[in-house]
Amino acid sequence: MADRLELPDATWQRVSPRLIVSEFVGAVISTAIFIAAVLTLTNVVWSGAIWGVAVVGVIAIIVFVLIPRRVRAIxxxxxxxxxxxxxxxxxxxxxxxxxxxxxxxxxxxxxxxxxxxxxxxxxxxxxxxxxxxxxxxxxxxxxxxxxxxxxxxxxxxxxx
Missing domain, CATH: 2.30.29 (PH-domain like)
Structure with a gap:
């Protein structure tokens, strides 16, 4: 497995750690919108709203865990x-x-x-x-x- 491209004399400039806060806020807003959409659709089409919310919740947790690492990779x-x-x-x-x-x-x-x-x-x-x-x-x-x-x-x- 190839490692990350590293250049011999490379000094990478990093972005501000405050970007993590911004990404978290965006993820929270997106998660709220998806949960509202799942609740709306499941109440209209299917009665298993808890499963839809659980799937969105698991995906949201994965996204939240990866945000700091994604920001450090920039x-x-x-x-x-x-x-x-x-x-x-x-x-x-x-x-x-x-x-x-x-x-x-x-x-x-x-x-x-x-x-x-x-x-x-x-x-x-x-x-x-x-x-x-x-x-x-x-x-x-x-x-x-x-x-x-x-x-x-x-x-x-x-x-x-």
Missing amino acids: GYQLRDDDLLFRRGILFQRFVAVPYGRMQLVDINRGPLSRMLGLSELKFVTAAASTGVTIPGLREADADELRDKLVALAETRRAGL
Whole structure:
């Protein structure tokens, strides 16, 4: 079994641990919606509502247990020519985004993210498959990273 891709001189930057809180809140809201849907459907179609709620509950517990590990698996690093991004536990994703190919660097902050002081940084390139979103960055870190990436993208494009 292959180990996680580790680069010899790689220093991965981690996202904020506050992202765990945000993910938990999202999971709780999703679980509540699914339980309401199960209760509604089972009362209309089937009288075994307890089994439907139990299945949703077991799935929710598995999701809750995995949230901290999923957040710790998110990382990025700035290399000489590109930004390398990783995420995932079972299905790992590694994306290298060349600085010269970045067309847009966008920061998003939802209501919960603003309360937690977090931002989401999104990079868009000409190829849709290389779009990368780094969630859970502290607001100041996201602003600084955006400015740095825009400057790097400008110098790389000028060199083309």
